[in-house]
Amino acid sequence: MSTTAPEEARTPSAPEGQLFVGLMSGTSLDGVDAVLFDGRAVRGHVHRAFPHALRDELLALNSPGDNELHRAALAANGVACSYADVVAQLLEATGHRREQITALGAHGQTVRHRPDGPLGYTTQLLNGALLAEQTGIDVICDLRSRDVAAGGQGAPLVPAFHRAIFGSDQQDLAVLNLGGIANLSLLFADGRTGGFDTGPANCLMDGWIARHRGLAFDADGTWAASGQVLPALLEHLLAEPFFAAAPPKSTGRDLFHLDWLDAQLPPDAAPADVQATLLELTARSIAEALGAQMPTAATLIACGGGARNRRLMQRLAELLPAARLASSADHGLPVDQVEAVAFAWLAQCFHEKRPGNLPAVTGAAGLRLLGCLYPA
Incomplete structure (x- = not known):
């Protein structure tokens, strides 16, 4: 770790x-x-x-x-x-x-x-x-x-800052930033601090909905919620070696972009189902990373634009039942x-x-x- x-x-x-x-x-x-x-x-x-x-x-x-x-x-x-x-x-x-x-x-x-x-x-x-x-x-x-x-x-670069404003000596907690890329800060109650990128947050979902519906983002994850997750595609995407790599690690659009996605799409995939799968990819990769690096997390504090995606927040809560899901706004910072x-x-x-x-x-x-x- x-x-x-x-x-x-x-x-x-x-x-x-x-x-x-x-x-x-x-x-x-x-x-x-x-x-x-x-x-x-x-x-x-x-x-x-x-x-x-x-x-x-x-x-x-x-x-x-x-x-x-x-x-x-x-x-x-x-x-x-x-x-x-x-x-x-x-x-x-x-x-x-x-x-x-x-x-x-x-x-x-x-x-x-x-x-x-x-x-x-x-x-x-x-x-x-x-x-x-x-x-x-x-x-x-x-x-x-x-x-x-x-x-x-x-x-x-944000984990030390997250420690300063969100850290607790009473519980292990994590801070999740959901921008184009997702990153976790791990704030252990004993004072140790960790952190790494987990993979895509909004970049693939935003690109996909822009291509198919001309929108900048999927408000509340509504379009994703209308589709069905494609299990074979999801497992294929999760096989990307970055997800299994140990920290320290970081990533960006150099890896996670629509060409990367296009190369793995089945020819008959419905666009809404792909959006649902991309949301699930974000949620699963975060949940698995947190489970591997901080299974004792009592609280997960979400921030960034993706924290407003209700469907994504719902899936994270379902995948991480042992952690209380909160917003940074609940801790004084929008x-x-x-x-x-x-x-x-x-x-x-x-x-x-x-x-x-x-x-x-x-x-x-x-x-x-x-x-x-x-x-x-």
Whole structure:
């Protein structure tokens, strides 16, 4: 199991008056979440969808194509402009000036994640220099690369943060983030912390419903609930070696994309039945991973956009009867704010010269200061 000692998971507490902005755009490509964080609590939150053309280009850049370097550079500029617009909205909504913000923690948009091997890498598109110019605030970005350079997966980076805000010395509990990809943080009552990606959460379901019904996502899992799980297809999908691999491990659209699915589909599969099977794939892979790595979990706290999928939550509850299924909102943090706050927290770690990774989670050679700074 992938765990870390308690002393590695301590969270800094921002000095009085310091404010950090967290900016997150995840694998689901649903847009940008921005939060204002004082080291203890969220002072404000704004969400903005990506412009359609930028979203389409970011999705296309997950696959090889023509003129990628030029297109990626332009897309990185587009992400920076979108981030800057969201920051402006956040400051206006909360009544703060840019001079009051200590730093921005900006994730960028992942288009490649291939951390394995001596030449592993991870790519998040974002022009940090442009973001600093447009906001007039210190920008801390490229938060995954140093962990990868140290031999780690560069993901997940949130378990230490989850320990700080959700951890308990009374019970073993897990935090499940359901973005495009699903990842678990394992928070043991004795202070150990683990974490890893489990596989697809929304990325395949969103892609499938977009192809067949022109919708961005399956609201409440209604379309999936209308279909029947295809057992042979499900078992074939679950045979993907990633699911059986031991942590540390991480993944993304490099592996789980519609071409991967298409190569395994039976020719006569009804689209609704495929959607039902994809939801079951997400639920089963999570439940089996949690059962293997933390069978003692008393509580599973869900966050991310997929936590609003009622059918998915129902299946997780059915597959994990021994664990109480809860929302991060039940613990004081709305489901769409958790990851953005985590990147504000990582910016705080960088600002205070504290390491942000957990080597036993990512597999890195040691604790590392994560990110690079573009001063205002």
